[in-house]
Amino acid sequence: MKLTILGCYAATPRTFTNPTSQVLEINRHTFLIDCGEGTQVELRRNKIKFSRIQHIFISHLHGDHFYGLIGLISTFRLLNRETDLHVYGPKGIKEIITLQLKLANSWTNYLLIFHELEGKEPQVIFEDEKVSVETIPLKHRIYTNGFIFREKPGLRKLLINEAVEHKIDVTLYQSLKLGKDVISEEGKLIPNEYVTAPPDPPLSYAYCSDTVFDMDIVNQIKESSVLYHEATFLEENADLAFPTKHSTAKQAATIAREANVGKLILGHYSTRYADISLFAKEANLIFSRVELADDGKTFNF
Amino acid sequence: MKLTILGCYAATPRTFTNPTSQVLEINRHTFLIDCGEGTQVELRRNKIKFSRIQHIFISHLHGDHFYGLIGLISTFRLLNRETDLHVYGPKGIKEIITLQLKLANSWTNYLLIFHELEGKEPQVIFEDEKVSVETIPLKHRIYTNGFIFREKPGLRKLLINEAVEHKIDVTLYQSLKLGKDVISEEGKLIPNEYVTAPPDPPLSYAYCSDTVFDMDIVNQIKESSVLYHEATFLEENADLAFPTKHSTAKQAATIAREANVGKLILGHYSTRYADISLFAKEANLIFSRVELADDGKTFNF
Numbered sequence: 123m124k125l126t127i128l129g130c131y132a133a134t135p136r137t138f139t140n141p142t143s144q145v146l147e148i149n150r151h152t153f154l155i156d157c158g159e160g161t162q163v164e165l166r167r168n169k170i171k172f173s174r175i176q177h178i179f180i181s182h183l184h185g186d187h188f189y190g191l192i193g194l195i196s197t198f199r200l201l202n203r204e205t206d207l208h209v210y211g212p213k214g215i216k217e218i219i220t221l222q223l224k225l226a227n228s229w230t231n232y233l234l235i236f237h238e239l240e241g242k243e244p245q246v247i248f249e250d251e252k253v254s255v256e257t258i259p260l261k262h263r264i265y266t267n268g269f270i271f272r273e274k275p276g277l278r279k280l281l282i283n284e285a286v287e288h289k290i291d292v293t294l295y296q297s298l299k300l301g302k303d304v305i306s307e308e309g310k311l312i313p314n315e316y317v318t319a320p321p322d323p324p325l326s327y328a329y330c331s332d333t334v335f336d337m338d339i340v341n342q343i344k345e346s347s348v349l350y351h352e353a354t355f356l357e358e359n360a361d362l363a364f365p366t367k368h369s370t371a372k373q374a375a376t377i378a379r380e381a382n383v384g385k386l387i388l389g390h391y392s393t394r395y396a397d398i399s400l401f402a403k404e405a406n407l408i409f410s411r412v413e414l415a416d417d418g419k420t421f422n423f
Numbered sequence: 424m425k426l427t428i429l430g431c432y433a434a435t436p437r438t439f440t441n442p443t444s445q446v447l448e449i450n451r452h453t454f455l456i457d458c459g460e461g462t463q464v465e466l467r468r469n470k471i472k473f474s475r476i477q478h479i480f481i482s483h484l485h486g487d488h489f490y491g492l493i494g495l496i497s498t499f500r501l502l503n504r505e506t507d508l509h510v511y512g513p514k515g516i517k518e519i520i521t522l523q524l525k526l527a528n529s530w531t532n533y534l535l536i537f538h539e540l541e542g543k544e545p546q547v548i549f550e551d552e553k554v555s556v557e558t559i560p561l562k563h564r565i566y567t568n569g570f571i572f573r574e575k576p577g578l579r580k581l582l583i584n585e586a587v588e589h590k591i592d593v594t595l596y597q598s599l600k601l602g603k604d605v606i607s608e609e610g611k612l613i614p615n616e617y618v619t620a621p622p623d624p625p626l627s628y629a630y631c632s633d634t635v636f637d638m639d640i641v642n643q644i645k646e647s648s649v650l651y652h653e654a655t656f657l658e659e660n661a662d663l664a665f666p667t668k669h670s671t672a673k674q675a676a677t678i679a680r681e682a683n684v685g686k687l688i689l690g691h692y693s694t695r696y697a698d699i700s701l702f703a704k705e706a707n708l709i710f711s712r713v714e715l716a717d718d719g720k721t722f723n724f
Binding site for chain 2: 133134135136137166167184185189190212214217218222226227
């Protein structure tokens, strides 16, 4: 699982920071999460191949999370994309995009499929044999979802020496990986556990931005491998967090601790702060496994 | 008159080139012309104060000319702008912008005034005592206008030595600048021309992008001080120009020659060309006073 931060600052793009967008590579999928203005340029800068993106998840319709979407969709068209593109986001997103394509008389030559979200309960919005994606209803100034991306358990690992020793025919190896018991060449029943090991535990990534401090999400994101939680403010500006429906670094760390996640990544810093290391410092008082997002930074899990 | 090119490349923004946007400073006005994705960042990079922009002119609703507008409007709001903002552009632009503000529940705290254009004849869309702005109907794939910005003639220049010699009271100097004859302290009628010189000839700037090669515009832009004319293609790709309703460098130069403009600035280069100096070379075969736009370049007239 690899996460590339294209942008992780709140509000307005600047010459040296970008609004929210990130790329999650998980089980051979390349998911784009949020798409602030300038995302297509950051994709180029970070050498993410446009053609690999087939699913875009938009948390909410504040500009710093989606103003780059129409440009990316248009660029896909100019690059003669043919593959379907799925866009998951709040109701209204389809109208915004199609209105602009209509007025430009520039319909896409690929299939553009909108999955508009209105639900207030968690729902699985994408699923295949490798991964599932579920909404995390968040409390912000407008309708907002986080997303939790879960790997599905992989196959059991074949212990090749044991398999040979038990004289199991190679044509049965796939059955072993699927967890089945098999009969050896000597006619003995070999319990699966003798010759395989459990698969790696599946990873999960929970993305929560933008949101007020909300303990209600803890249950859903419990034990996630990685949690990205917004931290717009430091404690010195904690009074701003609730009215703007944002969180502080300390609040994000509290959620991480209660959910017992493997790692917390902070982002969505207000542009008022010159030194983002203070966010880690404050979060560390509550939770130790903290990382700071920054534009162009990658995380491998 | 000062022109700052924020972006002058066609189609998609890249890490090293920007789509169309430029700032014209003329007679104390700061006009923003077109607003491709990333314009707000380029305004910062070029140190143009956001608060000075009160009028934005959008040529047409292709993304490389206006996808940055919603972001700029939102940023003005976040910066607590209070001054009115006037947006001139094709019918539909108001719906695109207001739909996004509505869905984000983020109305501007300043007055946002749309001047939607549908006319097919040139029309004056802005005028005050210092400058006028007129549309130039262009032929492109969708409804498109160029714009011609004209300084109004200034005051006559006072020849201070002559005024003193003719014993004219200082309280009459403003009348002289306005072109009036005056009576000297000795009671003599002093013809205005004795003590003033004509004002500098007013400058004009014609912006024509995007457009097919179209001799119909020559009459309207005749004798302009400066013409910005798109040159998407070189002659080697001239066959692409008409079907896409764009121009070549040679065609832009032909318009400049026929209109006898003071200077031609080329821009809107297709991103297929690595070396833009070829555009000047081709245009120079037709017209000598050619300049090349480039991102971050400024022109003083």
